[in-house]
Amino acid sequence: MAELDTAPHHTLERSKAAGRRSGVLSVDRRRMIGWAVVMPLIGGLIVFAVYPFIYLIFLSFSDSNLGTLFRGWVGVENYTDAIGQSKFTASLFRSAIFALMTTLVSVVLGVVVALLLDRAVKGRQILRTLILLPLMTPPITVAVMWQLLLMPKGGWLNSFLMDMALFSQPVSFLGSPTMAFPFVCLADVWQWTPFIALMTYAALQTLPEDIYEAAKLDGASGLAMFWSITLPMLGPALLAIAVLKLVIAFKVFDLVFVLTGGGPGQATTVSSFYIYRVAIQQFDIGAAAAQTLMFAVVVGLVTIPFTTAHDIAEKRLS
Amino acid sequence: MANVEVRNIYKSFGPVEVIHGIDVEIADKELVVLVGPSGCGKSTLLRMIAGLEDITAGEISIGDTVVNRVAAKDRNIAMVFQSYALYPHMTVYRNMSFGLRMRKIPKDEQDRRIRWAAGGLELTDYLKRYPRQLSGGQRQRVAMGRALVREPIAFLFDEPLSNLDAQLRVQMRTEIRELHQRLQTTMIYVTHDQVEAMTLADRIVVMRDGYIEQIGAPGHVYDRPANTFVAGFIGSPQMNLLPGTLGPDGTIALEGEITVRHTDSLAAEAGRSVLYGIRPEDLQLVGEGAGIAFGVDVVETTGREIELFGTLGSRRICVLLQGRANVRPGETVWITPAPERAHVFDAESGVRLEATGPS
Numbered sequence: 001m002a003e004l005d006t007a008p009h010h011t012l013e014r015s016k017a018a019g020r021r022s023g024v025l026s027v028d029r030r031r032m033i034g035w036a037v038v039m040p041l042i043g044g045l046i047v048f049a050v051y052p053f054i055y056l057i058f059l060s061f062s063d064s065n066l067g068t069l070f071r072g073w074v075g076v077e078n079y080t081d082a083i084g085q086s087k088f089t090a091s092l093f094r095s096a097i098f099a100l101m102t103t104l105v106s107v108v109l110g111v112v113v114a115l116l117l118d119r120a121v122k123g124r125q126i127l128r129t130l131i132l133l134p135l136m137t138p139p140i141t142v143a144v145m146w147q148l149l150l151m152p153k154g155g156w157l158n159s160f161l162m163d164m165a166l167f168s169q170p171v172s173f174l175g176s177p178t179m180a181f182p183f184v185c186l187a188d189v190w191q192w193t194p195f196i197a198l199m200t201y202a203a204l205q206t207l208p209e210d211i212y213e214a215a216k217l218d219g220a221s222g223l224a225m226f227w228s229i230t231l232p233m234l235g236p237a238l239l240a241i242a243v244l245k246l247v248i249a250f251k252v253f254d255l256v257f258v259l260t261g262g263g264p265g266q267a268t269t270v271s272s273f274y275i276y277r278v279a280i281q282q283f284d285i286g287a288a289a290a291q292t293l294m295f296a297v298v299v300g301l302v303t304i305p306f307t308t309a310h311d312i313a314e315k316r317l318s
Numbered sequence: 319m320a321n322v323e324v325r326n327i328y329k330s331f332g333p334v335e336v337i338h339g340i341d342v343e344i345a346d347k348e349l350v351v352l353v354g355p356s357g358c359g360k361s362t363l364l365r366m367i368a369g370l371e372d373i374t375a376g377e378i379s380i381g382d383t384v385v386n387r388v389a390a391k392d393r394n395i396a397m398v399f400q401s402y403a404l405y406p407h408m409t410v411y412r413n414m415s416f417g418l419r420m421r422k423i424p425k426d427e428q429d430r431r432i433r434w435a436a437g438g439l440e441l442t443d444y445l446k447r448y449p450r451q452l453s454g455g456q457r458q459r460v461a462m463g464r465a466l467v468r469e470p471i472a473f474l475f476d477e478p479l480s481n482l483d484a485q486l487r488v489q490m491r492t493e494i495r496e497l498h499q500r501l502q503t504t505m506i507y508v509t510h511d512q513v514e515a516m517t518l519a520d521r522i523v524v525m526r527d528g529y530i531e532q533i534g535a536p537g538h539v540y541d542r543p544a545n546t547f548v549a550g551f552i553g554s555p556q557m558n559l560l561p562g563t564l565g566p567d568g569t570i571a572l573e574g575e576i577t578v579r580h581t582d583s584l585a586a587e588a589g590r591s592v593l594y595g596i597r598p599e600d601l602q603l604v605g606e607g608a609g610i611a612f613g614v615d616v617v618e619t620t621g622r623e624i625e626l627f628g629t630l631g632s633r634r635i636c637v638l639l640q641g642r643a644n645v646r647p648g649e650t651v652w653i654t655p656a657p658e659r660a661h662v663f664d665a666e667s668g669v670r671l672e673a674t675g676p677s
Binding site for chain 2: 208210211213214215216217218220221224228229232233235316317318
């Protein structure tokens with residue numbers, strides 16, 4: 001009995017001691033531990049983000065080429081030059097159009113595919129794997145494949161159109177100033193729609209079933225269900241996916257490089273490709289740095305409305 | 319007319335059969351409560367009536383129309399979900415108007431119905447709010463309002479009060495009962511809470527493991543439970559069930575050489591093993607030596623009544639006393655059961671032996 005009586009005291013004292021210990025920790029050491037925990041991240045950010053960014057800003061005000069960096073300071077000359085070059089400003093515009101177009105089309109198609117996938121009763125597993133194929137294909141292979149498809153001689157599309165007697169002459173899709181850009185967009189949409197479909201499908205799985213049941217009893221079905229329930233509830237996820245796709249589209253390089261090399265003329269020269277040429281073919285690193293920063297501003301201007309809309313939509317649903 | 323008839327209904331999920339051929343008839347304007355422990359199939363049955371689950375076999379008809387092949391949206395039934403299932407991206411007003419918009423009800427009629435329902439549910443000040451800006455009780459009201467404005471032929475409730483705190487639950491329970499009296503519309507209500515079932519229902523359907531154990535008015539189910547399951551499930555604290563043997567002269571010999579009386583003529587069955595059932599409130603304290611000695615282990619006071627727990631023979635039993643009594647744990651008190659309130663069940667099957675219990 002005596003032992004039983006003292007037992008609670010022991011526990012109490014032990015917990016008091018623990019309290020004292022953690023009380024000491026709470027002021028200085030806890031702060032130190034906090035810093036120690038975030039240091040790796042801060043360090044990583046400094047090395048991989050802050051430093052390169054500052055370096056880029058410095059470069060953009062300098063006369064630098066591939067051989068010698070920082071040959072001299074030129075002030076804002078790289079910027080004024082870039083604004084003066086209609087080819088550069090046109091590439092910015094083209095990049096924005098490319099990003100918005102491919103995002104719009106692939107998000108719409110992605111949603112359709114995700115809904116079909118959601119409805120599919122049998123073979124969902126196989127369908128999902130099949131749909132992922134374009135995503136698993138290396139970008140350069142995607143580009144080469146589309147090049148082969150679109151070739152004037154022996155290309156599948158030309159053969160098909162001529163077999164159907166729609167065309168009498170083979171057409172160089174990628175060589176045409178009007179058709180090259182849409183076809184590069186098409187290749188990009190083909191490559192990225194599966195990714196968007198998969199993300200959308202995952203988002204669809206998180207929508208609560210009982211709300212659909214309530215809507216069903218309220219008389220909703222088919223399109224009404226989609227417009228009134230699915231789309232508004234999917235909104236935040238779709239906007240987040242769209243931002244991701246926009247950024248991916250702004251970074252496009254390999255497709256343009258392999259399919260058209262930016263041509264014909266400047267028809268498919270998006271900013272990423274234009275800047276690559278300035279830096280690697282003209283060796284003008286200073287100008288490329290200034291253009292990169294201006295390009296970043298455009299990327300921001302295009303994506304910020306989407307992130308804002310995402311925040312609003314998410315707040316409304318939470 | 320919205321009588322609901324469930325005829326020989328079976329439901330299987332894959333190879334697992336969860337409802338094994340049940341029949342229920344629900345009259346027009348009746349409030350029927352389906353009650354039973356988790357997994358008894360009550361929600362599944364409700365969802366089949368709503369059209370949210372396919373029917374494996376059997377027939378369900380609403381207002382004399384077989385609805386097996388009628389889509390949920392065409393059954394003109396409204397349902398209130400446990401989770402409320404409000405549309406999070408719509409205001410209260412839009413939530414309530416959704417079903418009307420889908421059915422293309424004119425705008426001014428929509429508005430009239432929403433104002434009417436919101437008035438009755440004290441939601442008028444909240445019509446422009448979003449569900450996330452409301453408390454649990456208010457959300458529950460919106461869910462009810464959404465059902466009300468539809469003016470459906472029947473209301474289905476799937477454990478609508480389970481997510482509310484105890485006080486609100488009691489209040490909403492009364493409101494649902496009032497609503498039913500006012501609207502005079504068929505209501506089917508699912509709950510696992512037997513108190514909710516007793517207080518709300520015109521008739522109770524007690525279910526277990528996909529079978530119906532008993533159907534009847536709350537008083538009838540309470541006073542004449544069809545078997546030991548119903549006897550134990552309905553009523554809190556639970557009915558005491560003690561094993562015994564029927565005697566020749568209206569007596570039952572319980573364990574520990576205790577003899578109790580019942581009022582029915584089961585003399586022909588003498589010698590049969592039975593379970594003697596007596597509700598805690600049907601046991602009374604009597605003077606020392608006048609009844610059965612009962613050692614009290616635990617005393618619980620609710621304020622209105624006192625529950626005494628202890629052991630009789632090998633079984634733990636409960637005695638419910640009204641008012642005040644000065645009984646302490648460890649004491650022995652003397653109790654006597656009211657013979658006319660006794661229930662007798664077959665020991666093996668658990669089925670009530672007829673002509674017993676309060677009439």
